[in-house]
Structures are given as C-alpha cells and as structure tokens.
Amino acid sequence: MKGTPKEHKLYNPKMECMSREELRELQSKRLRETVKIxxxxxxxxxxxxxxxxxxxxxxxxxxxxxxxxxxxxxxxRDEFPFGLxxxxxxxxxxxxxxxxxxxxxxxxxxxxxxxxxxxxxxxRAITAAGGGKDDIIHIAxxxxxxxxxxxxxxxxxxxxxxxxxxxxxxxxRQIMMMKELGATMxxxxxxxxxxxxxxxxxxxxxxxxxxxxxxxxxxxxxxxEMRANLEELLGIDACDIYGLVExxxxxxxxxxxxxxxxxxxxxxVIVEIIDPVTEEPLPYGESGELVxxxxxKTGMPMLRYRTHDICSLDASPCKCGRTHVRxxxxxxxxxxxxxxxxxxxxxxxxxxxxVGMDGVSPHYMLIVDRVNSTDKLxxxxxxxNEMFSDTVAEIEKLRDGIKEKxxxxxxxxxxxxxxxxxxIPRSEGKAKRVIDNRNI
Ligand code: DLL
Numbered sequence: 001m002k003g004t005p006k007e008h009k010l011y012n013p014k015m016e017c018m019s020r021e022e023l024r025e026l027q028s029k030r031l032r033e034t035v036k037i038x039x040x041x042x043x044x045x046x047x048x049x050x051x052x053x054x055x056x057x058x059x060x061x062x063x064x065x066x067x068x069x070x071x072x073x074x075x076x077r078d079e080f081p082f083g084l085x086x087x088x089x090x091x092x093x094x095x096x097x098x099x100x101x102x103x104x105x106x107x108x109x110x111x112x113x114x115x116x117x118x119x120x121x122x123x124r125a126i127t128a129a130g131g132g133k134d135d136i137i138h139i140a141x142x143x144x145x146x147x148x149x150x151x152x153x154x155x156x157x158x159x160x161x162x163x164x165x166x167x168x169x170x171x172x173r174q175i176m177m178m179k180e181l182g183a184t185m186x187x188x189x190x191x192x193x194x195x196x197x198x199x200x201x202x203x204x205x206x207x208x209x210x211x212x213x214x215x216x217x218x219x220x221x222x223x224x225e226m227r228a229n230l231e232e233l234l235g236i237d238a239c240d241i242y243g244l245v246e247x248x249x250x251x252x253x254x255x256x257x258x259x260x261x262x263x264x265x266x267x268x269v270i271v272e273i274i275d276p277v278t279e280e281p282l283p284y285g286e287s288g289e290l291v292x293x294x295x296x297k298t299g300m301p302m303l304r305y306r307t308h309d310i311c312s313l314d315a316s317p318c319k320c321g322r323t324h325v326r327x328x329x330x331x332x333x334x335x336x337x338x339x340x341x342x343x344x345x346x347x348x349x350x351x352x353x354x355v356g357m358d359g360v361s362p363h364y365m366l367i368v369d370r371v372n373s374t375d376k377l378x379x380x381x382x383x384x385n386e387m388f389s390d391t392v393a394e395i396e397k398l399r400d401g402i403k404e405k406x407x408x409x410x411x412x413x414x415x416x417x418x419x420x421x422x423x424i425p426r427s428e429g430k431a432k433r434v435i436d437n438r439n440i
Pocket of ligand 1: 097098141146147148151217218219220221222240241242243244245246249250251307309330339344
C-alpha cells in the first residue's frame, strides 16, 4: 500500500541479482545450448536456419541472436500438436494451452525441467509481491490448459505457502473462503480482483475484516488507475505479472513492490524489443513488439518468439536489488487479439463461426464493455434479407444457435444481437471489427 515502507524479499538472490556481465555470459552459454537442441531436434528450426545459412556454431553470444529466425503463433498451429517438441515425447509431463482458439489450438509441451523452471519463476513473483511460507494464497485464476491456475499454484507451493486452489467462478463462495481461511494473498486477473473487491464492499465486509495484503494480477492488460482502485478496494499491494503459454506461463516477468515495471526473468529468457514492421531490434526505452527466446526450456524451446505485445524495456537500477530489466505495462497488441475475462479472443474466430451460416452475412462487430468490473463481449451480426423478413421465432432460434456455437469455439458466453442487413458500417480499408469501450 502507498506510504508503507517496502521490504524487498528475494527468492533466488544469486540469479535475480547477478551482475549484468555475469548474466550476459550465462545467457550466451544457455543460448548456445538451446540453439543446438533446436537444430538437432526440430525440423522447422533446422530448415529455417539452413535457409539463412546459419549453423549452431555461429551463435556464440547474445549478440548473435539476430542471426536466428523468428517464431510465430502460426508456427505452433502449423506444427500442432508435437512438431516443435525438442525432447523425446516420453519426457513431456504436461500439456498447457492457450484459451479460446478455434480449429487447431495451441498446445505447448513441458518437461519436468520446464515445469520446475516455471514454478520457480512464479515463486520469485510471489516473493517479490511480499509472499512466502506463512502466507495463505487464494488462487482464482482458472485451472486447466490455461496457465494461470496451475502456474500460480506451482509457484505458491514452491514458496511453501498454504495454497487454496479455488479456480474461477462462484464469487460469493470465493469471498467466503477468503474470509474464513484468512487469505493473505490473492492471484487472479485484475478485473476479477476488482469485481471481488466491489462484491466484498456490497456484502458489507470491510477490508479490515479480510487479511489480504497483496496479490499477483495479470493475464490481461490493466492500467495504473485500475491498480489504484484495486489497492484501495482491497487494501493491498497489487503487483502485475506477465507471461504466455508459449514461453512459460505467468512469471516470465513480474513486479516487485516498487511497482514500476516487471522484471523479466532474464536467466530463463532473453528479451528483445523489435520494430514490428522492419523486424529490427530497438534499444531500451523504445516502444515495440516484445520477442522472447527461451534458454532454459527443454520440451518446446522457442527462438525469437514474437508475442505481438507492445511495450518498452527499462534497464535502470531498481531499489529491490534485482538486476533483471523491467518491461513496462503492455500498451497494446500488433494484432487484433482481445482478452475477455482472461480468455484470448481473435475476431477471426467469430468470423469462422459466421461464415457459411445460413441467415447471416459475415459482417459483424465485436463490442467490448466492462460492467461491474467484468468484461462483456457483444457480437452484432447482420441478417440476410431473407432472414430479416422471417418470423421472430426463427430469428431467435438463429440467435441462440450463433451464441452456442461461439461459446463452443471461443469458450466464453457472448451476447448476440442480430441487426438488419447493411447496418454494420463497411470500411474501405482494414475492417474495424472491434469497439472496445473498456477504459484500460
Ligand atoms: O495469460 C499467462 C498468465 C496467466 C499471465 C496468469 C499472468 C497471469 P496466455 O493465455 O498464453 O497466457 O496469454 C498470453 O496475455 O501475450 C498478453 O497479450 C496477455 N497478458 C498476459 N499477462 C499480461 C499482463 C497468460 N500482465 C497473453 N498485462 C500475452 C497485459 C498480459 N497483458
């Protein structure tokens, strides 16, 4: 909370506070090993490196990173499910995925080593947010293929805390459990945390009656204003945490109690910022697309993975003692992905439902609102002329059918509104498919 003196705790001081020179050497060594693994075991990487005339021996230090090819989400789709796995399949102990993908989803295979590395990244994040063995950590991220629940769980278990694996949903029960068990930390999306805070107030429970002191909130973009509001609602320190399933789930970067950017776990990943158009690396401080290379993963390592997330890096010293660079808040995306209640949604997924469906045209608009701190997705769909003159019962049946199909493809409930033919504005350039009314 503001004004409270900050006591900075570290989970792994050796790694987290290593000098920049030592870190560079460690990164270079680990990069060489990773590139060798990829070249020897993954046909796609071998072919791409061969096409560029690059051999593993050419990669000597982190400066040689730019010789390597990029990896994209489409590569994971094309190589689904096991094409990018670098370890023997019998070594894969966990599959995690990205929420809400249509057709071929994205899955990532983790070895026991990868699960352990990831658990430590989250343990560091929890420690940085003031957590430890004496804490009772309430986890309200969803458990499943999404990395939020299991990721936070593993990290909380690693610091030796008492873990309450609530998963998402059933808000009154979440609040009852937090209050009765005396949760001291909360891990969930920032919008859900705000909703919990508002509901706690509405139920007449005062923040003092709860024992919460801090939390790790991420999986979606949020703002400083949202942080201030959340901290005030729950009486806590709210720290940001970032990650993506391709690189290692939550914990890839996390805030300490200084709360001025997320320390990137640089002994496990190499981070770059590139110009998304020229693909050239940009210096610290400039805003561009985040790119990660994993250097500790063995199941499905990633070379220069383009996240499409936009932010900048800050290498100035931090009072907490960590030497790892910090990434600023994510300010946007280079693609049209939106995140609704922690679920990643691409407009193309909605389109795939509508195309070929009788009675509607493939013209649609997604409208995102935040009502009582909960994201709501509305989909406006244009009826065809024939359907427009049909009976109300038929139109309602069509609407329910679309709603159900979107739920099965994207994984979330949406409000479908059928609109008259030609009522959605046509664009001459890039079609505008999303109206985001959330103030984040
Ligand atoms: O969202 C992992 C995660 C779980 C992070 C819990 C933090 C807490 P994915 O489902 O693969 O993984 O989605 C990754 O979510 O590329 C960003 O666009 C967005 N994202 C994740 N964390 C943040 C954050 C998890 N702190 C995608 N701020 C990423 C803004 C975030 N966006």
